[in-house]
């Protein structure tokens with residue numbers, strides 16, 4: 001018999017067993033204004049009614065403000081210096097290879113799900129994109145109806161053996177969504193409520209995609225419709241009697257100049273002009289296989305410098321560029337942002353609110369960008385919502401609170 005009232009310790013943080021089923025939601029790219037304006041304009045009646053008796057504050061996300069580092073922080077309760085996922089890519093100097101970090105082997109910490117599962121908890125993890133599913137499912141032994149781990153993107157391929165559930169499209173009652181669509185996120189919620197109703201997992205994690213936020217600003221009709229959809233599912237989840245805890249992996253800002261064109265600093269081009277080719281290597285940790293909506297342009301970059309003799313010169317030249325907010329050498333940068341030094345370059349660069357960092361023009365295909373560029377990654381996208389449908393006591397102050405405190409808030413601080 002499992003002692004369901006013991007505390008579970010994960011990465012040196014202790015979590016109480018949930019007093020009712022808990023659903024933690026990571027709304028990808030959800031700049032606080034999206035919900036604030038949607039509520040104000042009447043598109044989120046459930047949330048508007050609920051938050052005054054619940055919890056609503058602002059937390060800071062992890063920098064680089066990208067999807068994988070933040071999702072892994074949320075589900076481990078730790079900064080990237082502990083779990084090791086500092087971006088989608090890092091450069092393996094020894095093998096001279098740019099390595100994609102979407103394999104669980106790069107994860108250095110346990111997930112909260114895996115430790116609760118060991119203690120007998122029922123778990124459900126639902127992601128939009130399949131790239132996150134393996135990482136979030138790290139250490140979880142899938143078990144039909146008990147330990148479920150699925151993605152909307154590959155919902156048609158789900159099996160009892162690999163995902164803990166099969167015939168998922170029938171179960172959810174929706175067709176397979178396009179990976180580049182708002183429906184991908186809707187499927188996450190639709191699957192989430194069905195799973196909560198049927199299996200009552202102790203912990204459920206729903207992680208959406210930021211397709212809509214990359215295209216549409218807060219308060220626009222398309223954004224409001226998307227958040228109205230979310231509000232309907234939040235109301236259903238609430239009616240199912242669960243604790244809802246909601247945060248985001250990062251915010252989102254317009255990254256355009258006065259003419260509406262992407263405002264890009266091409267770091268590799270500049271560095272090659274200043275120091276010659278192959279002296280430096282710019283890595284953009286936003287790069288992933290799904291670049292259509294952001295052209296692999298974000299507000300964070302790391303630079304590997306081959307020749308230590310030019311390091312100071314690189315630092316000072318980059319730091320004086322217009323549109324660069326922060327330039328730091330590895331050690332200081334990793335300290336400030338809580339990153340793992342072995343997974344970062346010699347220099348960390350963060351751009352200002354409306355600028356993005358690129359490598360060279362030929363390496364960014366912007367032809368698929370239909371709307372003015374919106375993206376994330378920097379300090380200007382660090383503020384994210386932090387909400388629960390229940391009141392809480394003893395939470396950290398705004399400014400100290402992190403998105404990866406959400407499980408702590410929902411399990412240890414609800415009143």
Ligand code: ZN
Pocket residue numbers: 028029066067068210249250
């Ligand atoms: Zn994201």
Ligand code: ZN
Pocket residue numbers: 029210214294376
């Ligand atoms: Zn994004």
